Amino acid sequence: MRRVFLLIFLYIILQGFYAGITTVPKELDSLMYHIPIAKSYLTGDIFSSPRSPILHRFFPGASEGILALFMLLHLPLNLYNVLGVLSLFFACYVLGKKAGLGRDSSLIFAVSFSSLTGVIRWMNVQIVDIWMAVYYAGALALLIKPEKNVRYFLKLGIVTGMILGTKYSGPLYVMMILAVLGKRIKVITVTKSIAFITVITILGGFWYLRNFIVTGNPVYPISFLSFPGVKDWALEMPVWRAIFNYPASFATAVFSEYLGWSLLGGMVFLKRGSSSLINTLLLLFLGNLLIFLLLPNGSSYRVHVSNLRYSYPVFLPYLLSIFLIAKERNWGGYLNMFSFANILFVLQFPYHPKLLAVYVLLAFFISLRRL
Secondary structure: OHHHHHHHHHHHHHHHHHHHHHOOOOOHHHHHHHHHHHHHHHHOHHHOOOOOOOHHHHOOOOOHHHHHHHHHOOOOHHHHHHHHHHHHHHHHHHHHHHHOOOHHHHHHHHHHHHOOHHHHOOOOOOOOHHHHHHHHHHHHHHHHOOOOOHHHHHHHHHHHHHHHOOOOOHHHHHHHHHHHHHHHOOOOOHHHHHHHHHHHHHHHHHHHHHHHHHHOOOOOOOOEOOEOOOOOOOOOEEHHHHHHHOHHHHHHHHHHHHHHHHHOHHHHHHOOOOOHHHHHHHHHHHHHHHHHHOOEEOOOHHHHHHHHHHHHHHHHHHHHHHHHHHHHOOOHHHHHHHHHHHHHOOOOOOOOOOHHHHHHHHHHHHHHOOO
């Protein structure tokens, strides 16, 4: 079964790679601020006030640093999130293993999340939310099974720093994951604390310090406490109000992005297992859901669909808890078929017969390997 999932994921990545090398960036947010932020790395403007009336360029730009490497190496920019989806697959696989799933279930979990409609639709643009999910999966894996050495705290500092440095929602998600899972870390020394704080400050704290120096507001253009911001600079309607005002539109968007997985919420809470990890993941899911409900949204179906990419940190612990419950209750076979049925709806790519030869060769190679 794992080979089938792996072959399907290979097909998705090949389609994304082909589109990445044959198309150019055209998505609005990518052109408006993600690509300009990446270019500012190469010009040195990243350290000063963005020279643009577009206020989104004050957003944290840690993940655009990866995009800047694409520019420096003259790689097609539409491959940026193809690499992101691949990284997300490996991060989810490691997360599954750390959480106690077997090799097969970890692979199916990784394919199931990284091939969601809500992920794949962004594979050939330069938005940073897929990378946000990569770091979050990494942080979750590290906190589920903490270690005692300094290297562990450096790795934890890197992934949490990148969460902070990728989006303004990052600090909220970091505080929630540390509040729920931080108690698993038993031994904290001065050296470990310095290692963690140094890395997280460089990767994440820099952006907020830059904005504070330049504008007097660490989260500019957002009005925050007594810090000055810009009124009506972006979507003002939070997610919770969008759900209340447009329930049918929002529910349809959730089903579009998360397919059948969005219908299992009741089963997760009614049939939750006895594992403390499952209960912890469900608590994290609820905490992250609360954060997501406060994030910006709008009145149109297009915005409802688009902004669901902000919910990756909500859905990760939710989906992982489903796989852990299935393992505990011996529902693995049913869950595999359910996962397979969901993935089939993603396979709606343009027809490129020339890719067949490459795909068949890779599939043959995989079939010879003992996975």
